[in-house]
Amino acid sequence: MLRIHTQTNAAAAKAYFDPKTHDYYVGGGHEAPAEWGGRAARMLGLEPGSQVDQSDFERLIDNLHPGTGERLTAAHRTFRRVGSDFTFSMPKSASLASLLDDRIAPAFLESVRFGMAEIEKDVAVRVRVNGADEDRTVGNAAWALFPHATSRPVDGIPDIHRHIHGFMVNAVHDPVEQKWKAAQLGVVKEHAGYYEALVLSDFAHRLREFGYGIRRKGRYFELETVSDATVAKFSNRTRVIEEEAKARGVTDPVQKAELGGKTRERKAHTHTFDELKELWLGRLTPQERAQLAERSGQVRALPAPEQSARHALEHAFHFEAVRPVKAVWETALRHGFGAATLYALQGAAGRVGLITHGERATTRVLLALESRVLDWARTGKGTCRPLCKDAKLFAGLRGEKLLGPELNAGQRAVVRHIWENRDRVALIRGPAGTGKTTALSVAADGIRAAGHRFQALALSHTATDELTRGVDPHARTLASFLATKAAQEAVAGGVVFLDEAGQVGLEDFARLVNVLDRVGGRLIAVGDTKQHGSVASGAPYKLLTEHAGLKPAVLTEIVRQTNPMYKAACARLAEHDVEGGLKLLDAMGAIREATDPYRTEALAIDYREALRDGKSVLVVTPTHAEAGTVTGALRAALKEDGVLTGEEHTFAQLVNLNWTPAEIKEARSNPDSPPAHAIRDEHLTLTRYGAYRQEQIALMVGDQIRATAGFTDTRGNRINNGSRFVVTGFTPAGIAVTSPTGAARVLPGDAGHLAHDYCQTSYSSQSRTVDTVLISESSRSFAGADRAQIYVSASRARSAIKIYTDDTQGLREAVSRGRNKPNPSEVLRPTIVATESPLQRRARVLRRFRAMAPRAGHESKHITPHREKRYGYGR
Template sequence: MFTMAKLRDGSTYLEGHLTANDYYAEKESVTGRWVGQAAERLGLAGRAISAEDGAFERLRCNLHPLTGRRLTARTGEGRIAFLDFQCSAPKSVSLLAVTFGDERLRQAHHEAVSVAFAELERFAARRVRGGKAAWSEQIAFTGNLCAARFEHDASRALDAQLHTHLVTANATFDAKADRWFALTEREMLSAVRYAGKVYQNELAHRVLAAGYQIESARNDRGVIEGFEIVGVTAADRVVASKRRAQIEREIAAFEKKHGRAPTTKEIHGITTRTRSSKLAEITTAEVRNRQRGDFTPERLQALEALVTSARNARPAAAAPDGERNALREARDHLFERASVQRGHEIIAEALNQSLGTVSLERLKEKLTAGHAADCVALKDGPDCLRSDYATRAGLQQELDAIHFVNAGRNLYTPLCWTAFQPDRRLSGDQRNAVKTLLESTDRVCALRGIAGTGKTFTLQEVRRGIVVSGGTVIACAPTTSAAGVLRADGFINATTLADLLKNAESLHGQKLHAATLIVDEAGIASARQGAELCDLVRRHDARLILVGDSRQHSGVEAGDFLSILERHSQLQTAELTDIRRQTAHEYRAAVKLMAQGQARAGVETVDRLGWLNETGADYIQRAADHYVTSLAEKRDVILVAPTWEEINRLTEVVRAGLKKRELLGHGETVSVAEPLSWTKAQAAKAVNYRPGYLLTLHGALPAAGLRAGETVEVVAVKRGRLLVRSASGQKNSVAPARQAEKWTVA
């Protein structure tokens, strides 16, 4: 896979690292090569790079390597000189290529890196700074890079680690402007997974052609991350990963100290800090002997036999029509939770699902044609990789919803057609909203209000007006918690949107006819749920009120139903804008700014109140200490974190703090099954499961003798089916392809 580090100085990087292969041997050095389309323009492409290369030094100083003139506009202290892209081979490939001498695998890595870097080069870009774009994020793609390429085969711990450095000069040529500019790495970073998957796929092709077999490498959540060579065991890979073990020990120490996992930047810092600045003085022959000496005689013999067997084996035949199937799997996985995807994201996932069995160019052709994956480019462009795509089915759902709203305009009598006096406590803002909704003659209307404007009180009066006119109100919300809030606020029959869509007839029967359905927090509803909701309203000649703010948050599933209607339909919307929850003027202004999408201005306003406290890497410990102290002093306090990882870390630190202050007694250890958050496409594939996974059923499987609510353990995976064991010890077989919608995987 590809990683990237920024080099701001780099004055010793060429001689001290790139030409030395992570260890020093007298009379031994690594020779690099200049690569990339920008290298060709600079007259460097293909030229060898030694430890005292003048072109490298000039580019480091932002000078043209041949003329010595300044290359890009900015030259000064703190300037980024190079972007060091590093591409590493899977450990099993490194081990067999380096320690056991299969030069074919070295060549395979070399060729795969070449293909992948050429793909990454497509995303080279520079920022547009002129005119109205001076302070914008506008970019111009240039598609050319100049990189110093060096192949290394060892880590600082002298493990076998085949990897390539592509030390890329911070300059790219814009043909339209006819001048050099500094790079913006944003687009390349967005496509770094794509480049990594291209590398893995090209490498896998060549590994298979060399006579080896491969198997998917998965993380602890069952997600494919790459591949390894069959026959190189996990224990073998651990033996050859002393450097990785060192880094992981440091990461564990960081987590213990700070109460959280390190960021990508912090991991890079740990890697750099733990790397010995002094290279080991040792010859290549001695390195190989050390590497072999880490293995038992039995494993040495087995791995040597594996290489010999591969040399004599016939490569496996490619699967027919693999590209079509790979794109379909990528579509099903990606578009479940996002309605729009970049082309490179689709291709990357298609490659990930079928490493070594699909052609990159054929994937691009089929995606561009739009026949293989039911994907449509939203705008014509020169490159499928940089185009945005949606599915035809998703687009049709959105168009149908827009038509449904527009076709229902002015078709009905007002929601409240009798004399009705709203509650006198309503503000003018709320009173206008109630009037707008109750006088609506549309099939679908909406109530939008930012947080703190009193939507609940307003909604209660809307319901009262409808009931006064003899109407029926049925309320729901996308989440269980939001439905609970509705019930507490007087909407006794409120349920979740999913429950209503599935069980509307059994829950409400004839009451559905001509009823008014109120959907709170409608901004979370997906496009699929919106389509089903429209169909339910149509079948029962009902009315629909959508309540929420599409600017606040959206759901997990693909599509933003409410936002689409607000932007593209004739949806009649009553809006609440007067914030009533926050009474302090400046605080209220800050909340209003953030609700309007002006996050920076809102945060700056809060900061002026002195309410923000920024801390360093130990922010979780500091937040937990503040929370515990506030509880001990009986002050109101709420602790919020953006990710589950941080929530879990905070909980651990808070519990420790509460116990230390004797505010919490001794607890009891309970095992909790943490959901893997798989998509339906992932859950439907038996190969993704492993023994020990838990399935919690939310639907009964009578044929297998399993009840809803029961949790079973996966015992074995065979021929597309799972052998599971219940708490009572009974074993049953289930088929994910047909039944995965009945359970959650943990």
């Protein structure tokens, strides 16, 4: 394990590693002496590998040259960043084995030396000369390695826990400007997981050379012969922290780490290391002690380099089409602990389809999918007839609305664009609240009246329900369409309308393209690149809008918001003018700052008032974690109001872990993974599966709930993912509920896929429209905040908005970030997105004419006589 801690207190840093004031000491005893490392250390006269002198270390902490005493970097503030502590922890089973094998601790030191040298390669400095504002990689640093053998004590006795502190001082040399500067470690921290995996992989190989077997355990590994039960005997600090976290209701890993400092005992000097060794070995049974000493080689089969490389590609590119190369190597290294070197994995990755470009990577498969989507759109330009040649033709149906006051100018332009378009793909950009559904309803009526088959698709059942009310009574989800051959054939030669196309990933978009190509269909894709993109890898809608040569029709006039200032704020946010949008919202009094629990209490009060006024209310958060906190506050308020009544009933709840398919496959084949349990005693053939964590959900009469996956009620009727209900009672058969339409149902108590429906994440709220939106955005959720999140969240309501935060300035900074989701072609193959060459254009035009030739020949028989008569030919 690797932890990186930034130290800003010089006195604390000196004391932490001073043998006179702390039991972590420089040199001597049962631990290897502290040693210098790094190219910058050599520049300062400190030979790498030589023993650390405390006075030299303290001078560097004080930003002074250890030899001359001169100041190193220009910054010399009292609370300057004095250095960064890179702490590498040995797997617990290996720490135990080191009690009987003196080779293990030096081997771990060698692995950490290797890791620090790799980290050094990515160390950078700021460049500010001549108006520049960038970082430059310099590849040098100075650090001291402090090996330690124990953890913090519990009841006065520490556990064996070998770890090494690599304290990197905040002074590196810029060879271009020939001066010492502060170190910039942004890249290093971003890829901390890679360096951790690199060190552990190197250490695993050394252990195998000693005759030990390796077994993977989650992101790490343990010795094959040492059981988890044995390891648990030497994890008392972890036990204390977990018990304290449980007592305080803390589940967040960061908060648990903070508890580690609050529950810490001072390190004791009451036992010698030999005495501790006897105490530790005394905890072991004779069998455990024999297992600890066993070196019978690798028993379990380890993956080949190609297996680890394939796993890395399947995992790393499931959510992103372009990834940092180091993220791919990290996944491959962890999968192949003890089996393959980084060099072997790099060769294997190239063979299984990885393509790298600088520090970023994609796959050949993703590039092929992108090319397929782009080529299908490009070759379809100008090859189709207009769907509706004359808008006035439909005056008897809905066309009078096209020409009348119901539609604004932008909506009318969009309808005409759809009806008169001659391309195989028509693009519509529909910002939030611009009356997209109204315009598309008119367009859909015209398409059907012209005799075309029509099918509307959306990603979620919630969005599909919205489409059924105005655009297509037979609207369905994209997943259902792609899985149903009959639905595909039903739209042969027709038109498919895809709502929220910006949220569709590359793989599904390519599958849709293949279906439409097979059945001769056309596509109308509606989306907004300023809102949330796809969860899955790739951004095909963005690719088409920017590089297919297709001109989207854009809805511009916001019609959802009724308050002029609120409407203006949403217009600013729609253009990612976050500062301007927040200023207007602040002027409305919509932003409220308060610490918890006062912040969530204020939100609960406003929620109750909106309900009493008969308003529809939506509560939005950036993250699921904050949604849980807010849900607790809202339910407490509703209990006080008597909305929730009776006793609480608890049911099993399955929480999706959002694992990638690669992780799920790995869990199924890994004997150390948790076993799978059937929810019902039935034998099934699985076509879809996921990874879940079982928790408990408490329900009362009056609770609002929603389905988080599809299942059936007690009568066998289908319950779709996203379906919403209100609890009306509890029966021996399960949970009695009513739907928004008033239909009564009974949900099985063991369904598992149920959640409270008081709060939604920004992503899942994208298709919702309500009267009032309440946004909970505390500093704990800033990691999930960005420009798209605040835009989507803020634009959900018609009339009222409130934002509740504990840090207004931090909120402004967090939501000003953009999260660009690049396509592989934008990063790795610029020729794909470049302007067509003359030869490419000629080939495309020829393909278009060949496609049009049969139809043109047929039509000319009917058109030519009329044309001759009109122009007087043959007179």
